[in-house]
Amino acid sequence: xxxxxxxxxxxxxxxDHVSRVDQVGVEERVAxxxxxxxxxxxxxxxxxxxxxxxxxxxxxxxxxxxxxxQLCQKAKHLHDTLPxxxxxxxxxxxxxxxxxxxxxxxxSGIHIASVATAFPSGMATTEAKLEEIKLAVEEGAxxxxxxxxxxxxLQGEYQAVFDEIALCKEAxxxxxxxxxxxxxxxxxxxxxxxxxxxxxxxxxxxxxxxTGKIQPAATMPVTxxxxxxxxxxxxxxxxMVGMKPAGGISKAKLAIQYLVMLxxxxxxxxxxxxxxxxxxxSLANDVLMQLKKQETGVYQSGDYFSKD
Amino acid sequence: MSDGKxxxxxxxxxxWEYAAAPESTDHININDRYELFIDGKFTAPKSGxxxxxxxxxxxKTLASVAQASKADVNRxxxxxxxxxxxxxxxxxxxxxxxxxxxxxxxxxxxxxxxAVIESMDGGKPIREARDVxxxxxxAHFFYYAGWADKLDxxxxxxTPKPLGVAGQIxxxxxxxxxxxxxxxxxxxxxxxxxxxxxxxxPLTALKLAEVIQAADLPPGVVNIITxxxxxxxxxxxxxxxxxxxxxxxxxxxxxxxxxxxxxDKKYTLELGGKAANIIFEDAPxxxxxxxxxxxxxxxxxxxCCAGSRLLVQESxxxxxxxxxxxxxxxxxxxxxxxxxxDIGAINSAAQLERINDYLALGQKxxxxxxxxxxxxxKKGYWCQPTLFTDVAQSHRVVREExxxxxxxxxxxxxxxxxxxxxxxxxxxxxxxxxTDKGAKIFKVGQNIRAGVIWANTFNKFDPTSPxxxxxxxxxxxxxxxxxxxxxVNLH
Numbered sequence: 001x002x003x004x005x006x007x008x009x010x011x012x013x014x015x016d017h018v019s020r021v022d023q024v025g026v027e028e029r030v031a032x033x034x035x036x037x038x039x040x041x042x043x044x045x046x047x048x049x050x051x052x053x054x055x056x057x058x059x060x061x062x063x064x065x066x067x068x069x070q071l072c073q074k075a076k077h078l079h080d081t082l083p084x085x086x087x088x089x090x091x092x093x094x095x096x097x098x099x100x101x102x103x104x105x106x107x108s109g110i111h112i113a114s115v116a117t118a119f120p121s122g123m124a125t126t127e128a129k130l131e132e133i134k135l136a137v138e139e140g141a142x143x144x145x146x147x148x149x150x151x152x153x154l155q156g157e158y159q160a161v162f163d164e165i166a167l168c169k170e171a172x173x174x175x176x177x178x179x180x181x182x183x184x185x186x187x188x189x190x191x192x193x194x195x196x197x198x199x200x201x202x203x204x205x206x207x208x209x210x211t212g213k214i215q216p217a218a219t220m221p222v223t224x225x226x227x228x229x230x231x232x233x234x235x236x237x238x239x240m241v242g243m244k245p246a247g248g249i250s251k252a253k254l255a256i257q258y259l260v261m262l263x264x265x266x267x268x269x270x271x272x273x274x275x276x277x278x279x280x281x282s283l284a285n286d287v288l289m290q291l292k293k294q295e296t297g298v299y300q301s302g303d304y305f306s307k308d
Numbered sequence: 309m310s311d312g313k314x315x316x317x318x319x320x321x322x323x324w325e326y327a328a329a330p331e332s333t334d335h336i337n338i339n340d341r342y343e344l345f346i347d348g349k350f351t352a353p354k355s356g357x358x359x360x361x362x363x364x365x366x367x368k369t370l371a372s373v374a375q376a377s378k379a380d381v382n383r384x385x386x387x388x389x390x391x392x393x394x395x396x397x398x399x400x401x402x403x404x405x406x407x408x409x410x411x412x413x414x415x416x417x418x419x420x421x422x423a424v425i426e427s428m429d430g431g432k433p434i435r436e437a438r439d440v441x442x443x444x445x446x447a448h449f450f451y452y453a454g455w456a457d458k459l460d461x462x463x464x465x466x467t468p469k470p471l472g473v474a475g476q477i478x479x480x481x482x483x484x485x486x487x488x489x490x491x492x493x494x495x496x497x498x499x500x501x502x503x504x505x506x507x508x509x510p511l512t513a514l515k516l517a518e519v520i521q522a523a524d525l526p527p528g529v530v531n532i533i534t535x536x537x538x539x540x541x542x543x544x545x546x547x548x549x550x551x552x553x554x555x556x557x558x559x560x561x562x563x564x565x566x567x568x569x570x571x572d573k574k575y576t577l578e579l580g581g582k583a584a585n586i587i588f589e590d591a592p593x594x595x596x597x598x599x600x601x602x603x604x605x606x607x608x609x610x611x612c613c614a615g616s617r618l619l620v621q622e623s624x625x626x627x628x629x630x631x632x633x634x635x636x637x638x639x640x641x642x643x644x645x646x647x648x649x650d651i652g653a654i655n656s657a658a659q660l661e662r663i664n665d666y667l668a669l670g671q672k673x674x675x676x677x678x679x680x681x682x683x684x685x686k687k688g689y690w691c692q693p694t695l696f697t698d699v700a701q702s703h704r705v706v707r708e709e710x711x712x713x714x715x716x717x718x719x720x721x722x723x724x725x726x727x728x729x730x731x732x733x734x735x736x737x738x739x740x741x742x743t744d745k746g747a748k749i750f751k752v753g754q755n756i757r758a759g760v761i762w763a764n765t766f767n768k769f770d771p772t773s774p775x776x777x778x779x780x781x782x783x784x785x786x787x788x789x790x791x792x793x794x795x796v797n798l799h
Contacts, residue, residue, distance in 0.1 A: 020744040022764050025595025035435065037329030037648050045324050228594045235317065235630075259324075264638040267318040 012162035013197045019232065021189040021225055030220040033261040040294070043256070047291050050255045050283070051078060052086035053273045055113055055244065057281045058093060059120075059212065065100040068093055070308040072104035079288045079305060082295070088284065089273035090143060094119070095136035102140035113143035113178070117168060120182070120211035122147040126164050133171040144168070145178040145279075147211060148195065150185045158198060165202035178206035178244055183222045184214040192222055196229035206242035212279065217247025220261060227265040240269065246279025252290040255283055320637040329647040331434045336424050338511065341372045344380055344534065345517035347387035348527025354379040359536070361510055364431040365644050365653040365688040373510050376533040381502070381542040384531040388473040388500040389548055391528030397470055397498050399526075405456030408495050410523040412449030415442065415484075418519070422512055426484055427644045429511040431653030431689070432607050434645050444769055445488035448787075451771035452492035455792060459497065462789055468796035470498030471574060472550035475543040478513075479556045480506035480655050481610040481711075487513050489786050490553050491530060497795035499551070502531045502543055506556075508656045510534045541567070549573060551795065555612070558709070558735075558780050565783075576784030576794045578612065578776060580709040581737030584730035585615030585766060586752060588723075589623045591742035592764070597631045600715070603740055603766035605639065605651055605693050609713040610659070612781075613738035615766050617706060618717045619726050625719045629697065636680035636693050643685065651713060654689040663691050663712035670696045670705040675716070701732055709735070723748065727755045736778030740766045759785070 038046055056075045058067060068091075075088045090111035093101050101112045114136040118124035124132075133144050146168050153161050169177045179199040183192050199207050207226055210217035223245045230241045243262070249255055255278055262276055270276050285305045293299050341358065343350040355377035360369045376384070396404070415422065422445075423437040432441070459468045474494045478486035483505055494501050505513035517532045533539065537560075544552050544567050551574040554564050558580040568575050585603045587596045603615025620628045644652030654660040671677050675696040684690035693713040699706050706716045720726040730739055730752075738760040741752045753761040759776045762768060769775070774790035776782055784794050 019594070020590065020592040022592035022595040025592060025598055025764065029595070029598050035647065037327050037646075039327040039329075042325060042327040049324070231318070235627075260326075263322055263324060264320070267320040268322040269319060271322055271324065 012158040013194070013201055014158070015190075015194050018190070018194045018197050019229075021193050023189050023221070026189060026221045026224055030224055030261070033220065033264065034257050036260045038256050038260070044291065044294050046256045046259055047252060047287050047294070048086060049259060049271065050252065050278065050287050052089060053277050054088040054284055055090045055092045055246070055277050055279045056088045056284060057091075057212070057246075057279055059115060063094060063097060065097065068097045068100045069104050072101055072110075074284075074306060074308040075105070075110050076108050078284060079292075082288065082291055085288075085291065089277055092145065092279065095132055095139065095141070098136050098139035098141045111142040112140060113145055114139075114141040115145045115147075115211075117146040119145070119147055120213040122149050123151075126167060129164070130167060130171045133168055137171070137173055137175045141175055143176040143178060144172050145180055145208060147180045147182060148199065150182055153186070153191075153195060162198055162202045165199055165204065169203035176205040177203065178208045178242075179204040180208045180211055180246075181226075182211055182214055183209050184216045189221065189225050192225050193229055196226045197233065200229070200233045200241050204241060206244050206277070208244040208246055208279065210245075210247040210279075212247035218245035218249055218279075220257065223258060224261055224265065227262065231266055240275060242275040242277065243270070244277040244279055249278055249280050250282045250286060252283070252287040255287065318634055320634070326640075326648050330643060331424055331427070331645045331647065333424060333428070333645070336421060336428075338371050338425065342374060342510070342514045342534065344374045344376055344384070345514065345520075345532040346380070346384045347531065348521065348525070350517070353377060354383075359507070361429060361508060363428050364508075364655055365428075365685070367687050370429060371511065373514070373534045376504070376535040376539045378542045380533055381539060381546060384502045384533050385473060385475075385543075385546050385548050387528035388502050388531055391526055392470075392472055392500040395526045396500050396529050401457035401459065401498070404495065404498065405453045407523060407525050408449055408453035408456060408492060411519055411525070412446050412453060414519045414522055415446040415449065415516075419443070419446070422484060422515060424645065425515060426512050427652070430480060430483060430509045431644050431655050433649040433652040434647060435649065436607060440769075441482055441485045444771070445485045448485070448488040448492045448771045452496040452791075456496040459792065459796065462792050463796070463798055466798040468497065468792075468798055471795060471797060472499060473548060474499045474501050474551045474553060474795065475546065475549040476501060476503040476553045477540045477543060477556065478503065478505055480509040481607060481612070483509040484512040484516060486555055487516055489555075493786070493791045494553075494795050495529065497792060499795055500529050502533065502549070504533055504535060504540055504543060507534075507536050544568065551575065553794070554578070561782065574794070576776070576786065577782045578784075578786060579737075579780060579782040580735055581612045581614065581777065581781050582617055582707065582709050582733050582735045583613055583615050583738040583740070583758065584617045584619050584733075584756070585740035586726045586730060586742065587618065587620040587624065587628055588726075588741070588743040588748060589621040590744045591624075592744065593624060593627060593631065595764070596742040597628060597635055599740065599742060599764070599766045600628075600632055601635055601639070604715040605713050606767050608651055608654055608691070610655055610711055611767065613760060613767065613775075615738070615740050616710065616715060617730075618715055619720050619729055620717065621726070622719045622721055629695075629717065632695065633678060633680070636695075639680065639693055641682060641684055641690065641692060651693060654691050654712065657689055659711065660689040660691060663710060663714065666705055666708070666710045666712070666714060667694060670699075670703070670714075673703050673705065675699045675703060675705060701729060707733065723752065727752060730756050734780045737776075737781035738762070
């Protein structure tokens, strides 16, 4: 028996009540975001914002406490010789590593995000997923990144997916819930839109594109559709939901194009780490390299930036 | 929009501004003075008169341009006739094709220069000149070059013959592109040409004359003469013109049609429009909003096929209008040469006055007016993108072509009502339909009397596709296979 969900909304939006998406139109709009001119002070502003929105991530089978501690060090000290740069928003690790990260990040202001719910496949019972969330929260996770059951979603069992998200939200307690749609497995932008609506109605604090383990991971068209879903949900409920594209954003230039898209779709209120994140492992160093270039006028070799 | 509120909630006024990115003009060569291009050479006008062409974004004079008199038109037509009789009509079709290909290639090579000049002379955003006007102009030459030696296949079991000398008069909204639409099919079919660009935007046509020289086209095949309405009238009235092709206002189209009555000159007229863009409740709304923006604000609304009437189904009207207003806040209005600019300058002082008259009229008629606000430069001619809501078929801002960034928004309840409103106009050039249902697209498309209907998109152009109007939007088709038949006699 499934435990009962206890959110304000009890049912999943049916696909025929979900807004339609035209892929060609989405791609045309995205192309326009990519041609805005961002340079000099405008670029520095954007680069610093990108840094502050990064969820620095390690999600490997080979992760060890040592690796996680090194990553946490990097999160706190991105590049100490550059003045006035922010720290990243969060470090994202498996539940088993939350305790290690918690210790390493004490008093840093950096959040600990943990993937749970049988990441990345989500192939486990609901009970097992809830257990995993509780463990991560008990260990000190501030944010939980869950995956939806794509198999159930593609089978048309929307209510089951909805209920599971609602239960996960409940299990999170005070921790924020990010819901990973794994858009690379959904097939169409219409389904991305549907899954976004479903996740938000079930209580998601953030919606997130991908695990990073499936290609394609985050893309600009997918992210635009999710941002538009967030906007419509906000109109409807007055509740802001955050957005996290994850996977495949490793260059500063691309990250800035995402910010242009964010700026022109949701505007000022979302332009903070509280409402927008990049899930990335190697983006930070490219951003740092660009910031250094703005300061000195030359590009430094990758060896001048710490890699952990 | 659960609460029915129409207020804008999202704030697009962020602390993060884009960086100015003006396209350089260092590589641009604009002469102080341009003569008439007749018989392969630039020659001074018999009249001795010149007029200035200015940059509408800063009111600075760009160049002084010759005013062609009747005597100059005579010279141009004589040169065209000579080239037709002695060279062009006798040349092997494949050879004609080669020349047209050469023009296309040179335009491509000089695309950047053409884009910058088009933007400076006409006020359109560099993004549009660069991505739309110039590539499409080259594409038209490429497309019709391919037909030159295949006309027998275009008209099976007929013998297509050229008409002779074509007199062509083009507007100021897409200067080079309209020149390409006119010249390319005429040449491909074996005709010679006298072309007059618009008074406010002659520069890219004169640059095209340089391209034609560089392509080594036989003298007199293409003659480009500048001037005002009197020059156009002299072309239309000339006895030795076999065909008139005109793109411009319906008023001038009427004058031309009257002048041609009783003559055996062939003609095509591409005139005004007041296109309906129909948004059904099952449309992809976010993309439709983008489509509305593209339909009416493209080229400051100086587009004959602009979607200047929005018909939106009542059940989604609030959502569409709110999103449209929000989208308008992110449109960048300003320096046309800046790559960030979405909306450039109004083409001329006269056109701005005409638009402003309509803005005043709409408000006097009781329509609700909305503008996104924002600053515009002090110098130059500017108009913020504008919406009129609470309007009906009987409002003049719904009935008349404004030719500016001004959209009239009406609602409808059923498909039949939408079609009937869309057709209730003197025009019939284009239209748009937005729905997720394929069957609805066909039903609306078949019932709207307009030359072009776009489905889930707007303002898309391709040389292979015919373009033209019903009713007062014009006579004949340009583009595609249809565009060839306007330049041949069939036996």
